[in-house]
Amino acid sequence: MPGTRSMENSALMRKDTKLYIAGHTGLVGSAVLRAMRNEGFSNLIVRTREQLDLTRQAEVEAFFREERPDVVILAAAKVGGVGANNRYPADFIGINLMIQTHVIDAAYRNGAERLIFLGSSCIYPRKAPQPMKEEHLLTSPLEPTNEPYAVAKIAGVTMCRSYYRQYGFDTLNLQPTNLYGPGDNFDLETSHVLPALIRKFHEAKEQRKPFVTLWGSGTPRREFLHVDDLADAVLFLLRQDSETLDRASYHRLINVGVGEDLSIADLATLIGESVGYEGEIRYDTSKPDGTPRKLLDVSRLHSLGWTATTPLREGIEATYRWYRDRSHGR
Numbered sequence: 001m002p003g004t005r006s007m008e009n010s011a012l013m014r015k016d017t018k019l020y021i022a023g024h025t026g027l028v029g030s031a032v033l034r035a036m037r038n039e040g041f042s043n044l045i046v047r048t049r050e051q052l053d054l055t056r057q058a059e060v061e062a063f064f065r066e067e068r069p070d071v072v073i074l075a076a077a078k079v080g081g082v083g084a085n086n087r088y089p090a091d092f093i094g095i096n097l098m099i100q101t102h103v104i105d106a107a108y109r110n111g112a113e114r115l116i117f118l119g120s121s122c123i124y125p126r127k128a129p130q131p132m133k134e135e136h137l138l139t140s141p142l143e144p145t146n147e148p149y150a151v152a153k154i155a156g157v158t159m160c161r162s163y164y165r166q167y168g169f170d171t172l173n174l175q176p177t178n179l180y181g182p183g184d185n186f187d188l189e190t191s192h193v194l195p196a197l198i199r200k201f202h203e204a205k206e207q208r209k210p211f212v213t214l215w216g217s218g219t220p221r222r223e224f225l226h227v228d229d230l231a232d233a234v235l236f237l238l239r240q241d242s243e244t245l246d247r248a249s250y251h252r253l254i255n256v257g258v259g260e261d262l263s264i265a266d267l268a269t270l271i272g273e274s275v276g277y278e279g280e281i282r283y284d285t286s287k288p289d290g291t292p293r294k295l296l297d298v299s300r301l302h303s304l305g306w307t308a309t310t311p312l313r314e315g316i317e318a319t320y321r322w323y324r325d326r327s328h329g330r
């Protein structure tokens with residue numbers, strides 16, 4: 001039955017556990033891989049997209065039959081900001097549905113002990129009460145600008161819950177807030193807001209531009225979590241037994257964030273200061289703002305004893321150094 005097996009002496013607690021990180025080259029997956037290596041895990045399985053196309057069911061099934069990992073961290077996904085979501089809605093729903101459906105089913109059928117599915121705070125309704133609790137899922141309409149992606153992630157949450165309920169497959173759904181850090185996507189066409197702002201301000205500084213124009217009004221509020229903190233939360237939750245996760249989560253759903261937010265305008269000011277840009281910040285109000293506010297209630301995770309530790313300014317400054325070092329090296 002679900003929730004009856006203790007993990008205390010299982011493969012989850014050993015450094016030689018066979019652990020597959022799907023999406024290890026992305027922002028989240030690379031952070032999880034770093035954290036696992038730093039903790040001394042020695043049996044990590046990774047595949048590039050060229051080696052394993054997770055949208056191809058036959059390839060996924062063959063991989064799981066051969067490798068039979070004990071633990072799966074499903075961080076592979078098609079992701080992007082407001083602009084990318086508006087331009088590629090079919091990709092955002094289709095690719096994500098295929099990846100998670102193939103991986104979750106193959107992991108169960110090939111004996112994985114636990115699967116952690118990485119989602120996003122955008123699964124919550126556009127006008128959800130703030131801060132957003134796990135219980136707010138599916139209580140009102142989604143934000144239209146990212147609905148295809150959100151629907152795909154909600155389907156993944158539901159699939160994990162259903163496999164846990166019907167088969168006892170130990171799954172856990174993590175919904176992180178907006179993430180940033182080394183390995184982020186800084187493409188102005190497809191990136192999320194924080195890395196896009198870092199690049200915009202950096203290029204404006206380099207080119208001595210008198211002002212920078214940003215999308216929207218600057219009034220929406222967002223919460224930001226350093227990706228290394230998320231990876232630490234993944235490790236922390238892997239060490240919890242099934243009974244603990246049943247008690248602390250909402251039907252195997254748990255938010256991961258810092259519990260504090262700020263306006264996009266304040267974020268822009270903070271990034272401008274971190275980059276050293278001294279020009280004017282302007283706003284193009286003809287562009288969409290997206291969801292007015294997305295602050296997660298992280299009391300469930302805090303009750304287990306985990307909190308984020310990276311201050312936002314410190315994290316932004318470190319991320320900017322990472323970006324600057326690589327952009328100057330090109």
